[in-house]
Amino acid sequence: MTVLEVVFVERSPSKLLDITTLRYKSFGRLWSTSGAQMSAEMPGNLAELLRTTSGVVLDIGPGSGELLYMFDSAKITAMYGAEPAVDLHVGLARRARESGFGDKYHALVCGGEPESLIPALHRSGILKTDGGKSRVIGDEGVFDEIVCARVLCGVPHPKETIRGLFALLKPGGRMVICEHVANPWRTEGRFAARIMQVVYTAAGWPFFMGGCELQRHTLEFLKEAGEWERFELKYVGAQDTIPFIVGELVKKS
Numbered sequence: 001m002t003v004l005e006v007v008f009v010e011r012s013p014s015k016l017l018d019i020t021t022l023r024y025k026s027f028g029r030l031w032s033t034s035g036a037q038m039s040a041e042m043p044g045n046l047a048e049l050l051r052t053t054s055g056v057v058l059d060i061g062p063g064s065g066e067l068l069y070m071f072d073s074a075k076i077t078a079m080y081g082a083e084p085a086v087d088l089h090v091g092l093a094r095r096a097r098e099s100g101f102g103d104k105y106h107a108l109v110c111g112g113e114p115e116s117l118i119p120a121l122h123r124s125g126i127l128k129t130d131g132g133k134s135r136v137i138g139d140e141g142v143f144d145e146i147v148c149a150r151v152l153c154g155v156p157h158p159k160e161t162i163r164g165l166f167a168l169l170k171p172g173g174r175m176v177i178c179e180h181v182a183n184p185w186r187t188e189g190r191f192a193a194r195i196m197q198v199v200y201t202a203a204g205w206p207f208f209m210g211g212c213e214l215q216r217h218t219l220e221f222l223k224e225a226g227e228w229e230r231f232e233l234k235y236v237g238a239q240d241t242i243p244f245i246v247g248e249l250v251k252k253s
Contacts, residue, residue: 053174069099
């Protein structure tokens with residue numbers, strides 16, 4: 001049996017009261033040591049979907065870039081990676097270079113929620129301004145594609161975040177999804193697996209995994225975000241304690 005220890009040293013006593021900072025540091029250390037191993041084999045057809053990603057892309061929660069090698073950088077005009085854990089940015093920049101992105105990759109210190117993401121996109125220059133304020137997106141959108149791989153489980157306000165991402169997507173644009181969700185025990189899942197999700201949550205999984213929630217109904221949140229022309233998500237490992245939904249969504253033109 002392998003035992004994983006996560007330890008970090010914080011020399012600023014005042015930050016001990018900042019739970020968010022502590023959480024990101026804990027997760028950053030975990031991901032720096034184990035992210036590559038945890039990303040070696042992704043569920044479903046995610047690798048195929050990422051390989052066909054093109055245009056201007058928003059990558060939510062890229063970590064330290066373990067999945068960047070799956071993209072075809074030649075098909076991508078520009079990629080913006082929204083990663084709130086600052087400790088992961090060194091690895092993210094390195095893997096972006098190794099994957100052939102060059103100056104096409106823009107790492108942003110922010111999360112996927114609108115109150116964090118929109119100001120960061122504004123500062124990056126991709127959002128136009130009107131009187132010093134970020135442009136209201138409306139139905140026009142900015143990105144050709146948005147990638148969410150194992151990240152919507154950890155955003156603070158999932159419904160609002162997903163609606164914000166929908167607004168940022170251009171009409172006809174694609175969203176690539178790979179997210180673990182609440183076990184669908186009423187249909188193709190297992191009640192025992194659903195109970196284990198409750199047990200892991202009570203044991204502290206969200207804190208030690210950077211805010212990751214095991215029991216989110218992300219599929220329903222995505223359906224409710226707006227009008228989709230195509231909505232193709234499938235469960236992978238539906239009977240497991242950590243089942244995934246994987247697939248693609250296309251925004252109505």
